[in-house]
Amino acid sequence: MTGPVHPTPDAISTLRPLPLTDLTFASDGFLGAWQRRNATRSLPYCIGQLDAAGALDNLRRVTGEADGEFQNMWFADSDVYKTLEAAAWQLGRSPDDAELRAFVDTTAALLAKAQGEDGYLNSYLTLVEPDQRWRKMHWSHELYCAGHLVQAAVAAARAGVGAEVVTVARRFADLIVERFSKVDDVDGHPEIETALVELYRVTGHRPYLDQAKRFVDLRGHGLLNDEHFGAAYLQDHVPVREADGVAGHVVRQLYLLAGVVDVAVETHDEELLAAARRLWDDAYGAKTYLTGAQGSRHRDEAFGDPYELPPDRAYGETCAAIAGFHWNWRMLLASGEARYGDEMEQALYNVIAGSTALDGTHFFYSNTLHLRTGHDGSHEDAPSGRLPWYSCSCCPPNLARLLASLSGYAVTADHSGLQVHLYAAGELRTTVDGVDVHVAVRTEYPWDGRVELTVTTPALITLALRIPSWATEARIDGQPVAAGDGYAEVRRDWSAGATVILDLPMPPRVVRPHPRIDAVRGCVALARGPLVYALEQADLPDGVTLEDVRIDPTAPIMTGRLPDVPRTLIAGGTVSPPASDELYSSGVDTEERGGPLAFTAIPYFLWGNRKPGPMRVWLPVAATR
């Protein structure tokens, strides 16, 4: 069963993804438990919300099965499609889930019934503005919704569930190709590009790929116009090949870049691939938060200027983090370079993990790195706690589809052997060049850096293990390997079976920002392994205000535990209250030197799971005496 993103044999692809079902995460491991929570809590919850929020009813209104007016966002069909995609991946891995099968089957039937005779399918346009079809491309999200329909169909096809969805999606895709191969137009919200390439991969039907390439190349030529938001918001400000930095609406930019890489590798377009690398350097060199989040501006949901990374006003949309994960995966497959795996890991264990509450049914849309004392939390895009749903609820179903297919992103193969990118307890049964390989992985990663890989295969293959960029040292079977080289390779004949022990020591560490990140000048962050830590008001003694805590980065940092927190970090510093109430002063000292304090930080992804309250990732450094 093929997973998400499966380049054709002819594509530029240094690494090859493994079938989704070849790797099973252990249910007591970190990723396995998370994936199980997704299957048992988040995904069923999302399915329920499709009814509660009216998204399914919109389609039923098209078929005449429901009354009333169109509800929810005009692009609410996409919530149905993303949830359907999640259900398809999940059902492919758990074919006996009758409830899930019923959801997939009834939804597929509904879509087939709602689809127009010509293949068109969009409940908002059909119900509310039927005469505006394809006429408001900057705003309508018609191709965006179509793209998610196609993605759901790709998942259904690869998982072998819901052939009816595939038929619906192909009919719509054929209509799109028929129209848009002749007129110069693109959608204000990218998504169709990557979707059409994936549909080409599933069907082998070349016009889908050609159309995707056409959509990529038509951007940046003034086809879209919106006075209020401007061209960058719509990803129409510059031809992709000429862009030298990421800009505009983050999710739109990143969805487009996933499509750009897909088109580039399938069409052997090195110029386009170089553009993607250039934009990656800009994004990850100057426009990414420590947690892997992206998007510095609530206004226009946008990337900011280089180094504009305010922790308190981080937009950091959950969908953007998922989109970044998708983009990095494509870059990793194309190049085999570890830095892409590093960024996948950083986002996964921090911003993405943090976006969902421990209960699996509350979510952040925007993922801040700093909640200030006095925050009013009034706006739903920056609440002081995770919310059960949003008026625009694109993120929860996006999480569901990522988690349902997560095992597809951990290990790849090439002609020489296997590459392990994400470490998780579990079991892999696959074939490399026709030879069976079995790998059992035991690890408590990300809480502990010891990873035991027991390999059995009647062949000489290379096991390449990603050495994360955070690691300052690494050992394989007790022997030091060079850190910072990307992958450590173990080439052996494994016919008798052998266990390789990768050890990635995880001493707590102090992270310093680039000096151009003005917003966190004079601050450091705490991290351990791939996990970024945060300090919550909830963990401070009574009477100590979060804003007054200063860290001494030279003091030793210890590890500890709390309920639900396997590893805390205990650091030292001071409590330094303001020396005066004056907002601006000409005096020399603005804060008291303060008394000593030891404080406990928890992993960022766990914040806000107790009582809501102030939190910060970046901690001001104590003044030296």
Add this chain to the structure above:
Amino acid sequence: MTGPVHPTPDAISTLRPLPLTDLTFASDGFLGAWQRRNATRSLPYCIGQLDAAGALDNLRRVTGEADGEFQNMWFADSDVYKTLEAAAWQLGRSPDDAELRAFVDTTAALLAKAQGEDGYLNSYLTLVEPDQRWRKMHWSHELYCAGHLVQAAVAAARAGVGAEVVTVARRFADLIVERFSKVDDVDGHPEIETALVELYRVTGHRPYLDQAKRFVDLRGHGLLNDEHFGAAYLQDHVPVREADGVAGHVVRQLYLLAGVVDVAVETHDEELLAAARRLWDDAYGAKTYLTGAQGSRHRDEAFGDPYELPPDRAYGETCAAIAGFHWNWRMLLASGEARYGDEMEQALYNVIAGSTALDGTHFFYSNTLHLRTGHDGSHEDAPSGRLPWYSCSCCPPNLARLLASLSGYAVTADHSGLQVHLYAAGELRTTVDGVDVHVAVRTEYPWDGRVELTVTTPALITLALRIPSWATEARIDGQPVAAGDGYAEVRRDWSAGATVILDLPMPPRVVRPHPRIDAVRGCVALARGPLVYALEQADLPDGVTLEDVRIDPTAPIMTGRLPDVPRTLIAGGTVSPPASDELYSSGVDTEERGGPLAFTAIPYFLWGNRKPGPMRVWLPVAATR
């Protein structure tokens, strides 16, 4: 000729404003030259833009004098009214200006013709949504526009020009009172409150005051609703009397607070006045930029959390700074406390002065304190240079009306004598308790702190001189006076005439932020007298990037000159480039110690008048070796 804000004799009013025409700024002084530029450049330009942008045509469409569809923002009538108000103040001071008189007369005639038989006047509602009158109070701005019409009429009445405008405004105000005295409703954008109190002051018609009080008291009870923006944006989140902090859309909050003080002083409502003081403490204690700008968020044009004051993402709308100036003036009149005068001065010489280019015809809508290298300047609310006009161009006419009436805000009287709040070269001829007083002021303020006041009056009166909060020392006739006490009083018999010399030394100073302002941690700003200084890329040597400049706050700061800049500041520090390109690192040093640098800072209000480029007010402090 009475100026803006003229409390009735019965009002709570510690200080009394002087007639607008009693004080004349010298045309070669700072404020006088600015006011002259407004009269000769900015105001005629705004009048021209009313035609160019279609605002006058909308009204002509109502009367049948123009064809075509409604243009511009739905509240564009307010641009006409604010410009008309500016013209009225200016014409009152320069009655021989024939062009201005023609504008006032023709506009008044147009308004009279456009007004409905029942007194209603709003071109958008009349032309576009006639059946929605008074039905979209959260959004329509009907009472906001009406408020500005009333303000224009108040100016016309006091200046003795355009009686027709007064008739139009009263007819509309009477309609408003008739309707809204019976239904519980308020406007999503405050303005009508202060306008109706002022109209009551002009006419003595009590129902206007009662209605204003009613509008103030109806807020915070859930009358307005907008799913997207929320209650605080519309100033409906809490009853004013119960509010303990400023919140929501800054301009709306501040316009409301002007009305709150007006209502409180006229109705002797101490509870309401206490609420205004509480909100002032919050606004100026935790939510104001060093330049006097307010509004930390582009999203929703809102105040942020306490101490959330990012210099790069400052919204700092020009209209908000003007509204804050208006609010402080009302607080000053009510209380006589110098801190309100301090904040008027701070905003006037920094954010307000900076909002207009030296040519008088280019404006900032949003006033940033930091433009980063790499800023794309793509959005019109945060451009990298002043623009000639905006799609929502509320700010330029607002500046025009403030400047046209500026001499009304500098000096007040009480039974004991005169109080000087703003220092400007000029001449005052007024009466205090029926006795003629003449004061000639000679000063180069704000470039120099020496102020010579030559007083002639056949009476014993007190001359109270505001000692600005920035002053660390002050002398009157060579004798030290206590700084920080607000006003220094000189009580004399002036019958022979006497000159008082106030000396406010202006050594360059280093300003430090409150330690809770995270966004400028580790930075200081430069200031001299009331002027905040800024460092522009344009003043750095070739090859030095603004971001790499570090200041040594212990090094001496000298003064200098540049073309168009009477006083620059020359400070010392280092050029400290990043030690690596890594966005986050576990190393200890993130920047090079760098080589020495002397650099020139210019007054903030002058930035962006040469070639556009990076600028910053807050300068990172050099690491100590």
